[in-house]
Amino acid sequence: MNDNTQDFFAEEENLFIEQAEYIDETAFLKWSIEQASENSIIRKLSQGGAKLITGPRGCGKTTLMLKTFHKLRADSKASSLPIYVNFKTSLQLEPLYKKGNVNAVFWFNQWLLFKVYQGLFRTLKEIEKTPPSTLKFNEQFVERVTNQLELGRIDKLTDEDDYLLTHSSLEDDIKKVLLSLGKTRCVLLLDDAAHAFSSEQQRDFFDFFRQIKSRIISPKAAIYPGVTIYSGRFHVGHDAEEIDVWIKSDSSDYLDFMFEILERRLPNEVYQALLANEPLLQLVCYAAFGIPRALLNMIRGFYKESTSSTDALTFEIDFNKSKALTAIKSSFDNTFSIYSSLKVQLPIYEHFILSGEQLFDNMSNRVKEYNKNKEIGTQSISIGIKHPLPAEMLKVLGFFQYVGILLPKGKISMGNAGVYEIYVIHYAALILRNVLFGKSSVPVSQLSKALHEYSPRYYPKITPNSLMGTDDLLSLFKLALPPCQKCGTPRVNEHAKFCIHCGAILKTGSTFGEIVKRDIEKLGLSETRVQSIKKHSDIRTIKDILMDHDNRELRGVPGIGEIWAKRIRSLAEESIS
Structure with a gap:
């Protein structure tokens, strides 16, 4: 195998990892693209x-946070020290809330504080600085x-006092680090925040977010629209500015961004081959609906790589309307399944x-009826x-925004x-359900042009x-309120703590569980991969994967190496986020 071929397959390991936190830094900085804002x-x-x-x-929240982290970390003259924390596995603590643990809020807050400490030590390790010896805890x-x-x-x-952390003690330790580095502020980048939590955790997180904010600590959090629950004391706009980072598929520079x-x-050979059918490639980009992760997932099915007898790297391209529509359907079905899994x-x-x-069906059908017999430029x-x-x-509608199948444009x-x-x-639903022009068998060039030249006046x-x-x-x-576990009497409302018939304490199940x-x-x-895992390991449930901390069990399955083990673990973590 020649050097070029080896280089390609080395990059291929990262090429279609859609989540930014799982891409190594070199590839991340090489491949990330700058959007307009x-x-x-x-x-x-x-x-x-x-x-x-x-x-x-998948709209790029993690990418933006990691870009901010790498930018500040690489700038030795920057006055801010970045700390990146990912809360993806937060639901593992949710059962504490369901077991009647009176200290659940305390332990959840301790976990949040310790996660920030983890991020602090990682930052110091990346900038090759030794933590001050006076910090409350070691790594x-x-x-x-x-x-x-x-x-x-x-x-x-066992001894709660030994583990007690407070916001002020964390701030004191961060201040020590800042002084040792000659910096004045800590930028706290909290990824998978709030939306990865249960409703109780979300409220407690936003209380934490308010309390951790100080003169030297500037918290930033990535959240989802539609499903985030704020505490009664937290007010968007007053306690934090909200920034919408969804790349809008109706913006003038959308296709340029996706093409880049x-x-x-x-590989250049693959890109040029896809670009040869530009209207179809535009349609696939539109069908991603502003989600780079969805675009990469679809594109992966349009080519295969192989090596010849001389070790030369070759590509087999299979890109046509039928193949593209199949990829678009698979991508949209996966997105909609996330909604259904709620x-x-x-x-x-x-x-x-x-x-x-x-x-959602009714909305699509109503627009389809509206579009019948209308020309390009008046399609809705x-x-x-x-x-x-x-x-x-x-x-x-908030749930639709959470999964990215509906984009709010405000009031008129x-x-x-x-x-x-x-x-x-x-846009994928518009394409697949023949919403544009209200009929099937529309040429690709017409579909792409209708999306490109639409006017917001028509709806x-x-x-x-x-x-x-x-x-x-x-x-x-x-x-859908579960009845009383003792007598079966329906609950009055979601806030009821006791059964109105027998007085028993009403229990709630663990979402994480x-x-x-x-x-x-x-x-x-x-199915082949699932059966292989079950045959060659004791892994049966999502919990089994999460408990396999070093991926040792997974890596013992034939055909699963380090890269695939990480991918499977990321899928398990994504399912609880």
């Missing part, structure tokens, strides 16, 4: 003040306590989520729903006709009741 966002993340960056899964102690907390083994932490991602990531993560909203599937990609919208419908006043809230529908307007075909919306959006009990087939692995 990126400099402004990174500047805000690098400076003082509390910020919340928001956007759906080994922090790692041990954090692991015990994540395993739920608080019984191992592909040009950076793909029934497990948010069981109380099961009826909301099921009715939401009908709501959005729908206007008359204000005010019921809180129940807004909750579902139509004078005496009222005010309408405008929502853009996922159907409808009331919430008409959209769902009923005047009784509340019947469609009922909370339900998710990790699921079979590994739920991770989206191929």
Whole structure:
């Protein structure tokens, strides 16, 4: 195998890892692309003040946080010290809240503080600086306590006073580090924050976020739209500025940005071959709906690499309309399945989520009817729903934003006709459901052109009741409350603590417990891969993967090396985030 071939396969290990936190730094800096508002966002993340960056899964929140981290870390003259913390595995602590543990909030806050300590030690290690000897804890102690907390083994932490951390003690230690480095501020980059937590954890996190903010500590958190629950004392706008980082697929520079991602990531021969069918490549980019992760996932199926008898690297390209539509459907189905899976993560909203599937269908069909017999330039990609919208419908629309299948564009006043809230529908749904032109068999060039030349002036307007075909919306959006475990009496509401019939304490199940009990087939692995893992290891559930801390069990399965073990573990972690 020649050097060029070896280099390609070395890069291929990182090439289609979609999540930025799993890409090594060299590849990350080489492949990451600058979006239009990126400099402004990174500047805000690098400076003082509390910020919340928001956007759906895969839109680039982690990329922006890591870019900020690497920028500050590499600048020896910067006045700010970056600390990056990822809370992806936070649901491992959620069972503490469900076991009647009166100290659940205390231990969760301890975990948050220890995670910041972990990030502090990692930063010092990356900039090759020795931690001051006067810090409250050393790195080994922090790692041990954090692991015990994540395993739920608080019984191992026998003397609470030995582990007691406060916001002020953490701030004191950060101040010592800043003084030793000649810096004045710590920028705290909190990734997978809030949205990875249970509802109780979310409220406690935002209390933590408020308290950790100080003259020398500037916290920044990545959150999801639609599902984040703030504490009663936290107010967006006052306690933190919210920054929307979703790349808008209707922006003038959208295609340029997506094409640059592909040009950076793909072998030149592959990129040029795909570019030869530019209208189709544009359609695939549009179908990603502003999510780079979705684009990379689709593109991976359009080519294969191999080596010839002379070790020369060759590529087999398979890029046509049929192949592209199959990739678009698979990508959108995967995205929509995340929405459907909310029934497990948010069981109380099961009826909301099921009715939401009908709501999305109705929105798509209404726009499809509107588009029939209309020309390019008057085709609609959005729908206007008359204000005010019921809180129940807004909750579902928030879930749509969380997974990235609906983009809110704000309110528009139509004078005496009222005010309408405008929502853009996922472009993949527009393509797959023949919403554009209201018919099938539309040439690719026409589909791409319709998306490129759409006008925001054209959209159907409808009331919430008409959209769902009923005047009784509340019947469609009922909370799925578990009955009393003792007598079976239905609960009065989601806040009830005691049964109104027998007086028994009403228990709630653990979201984390339900998710990790699921079979590994739920991770989206191929059936062959799942069967191989089950045959050659004791791994059966998502929990088994999470408990395999060093991936030793996974790496013992034929065909699974270090790279695949990391990928499978990332899928397991993603399922609880």
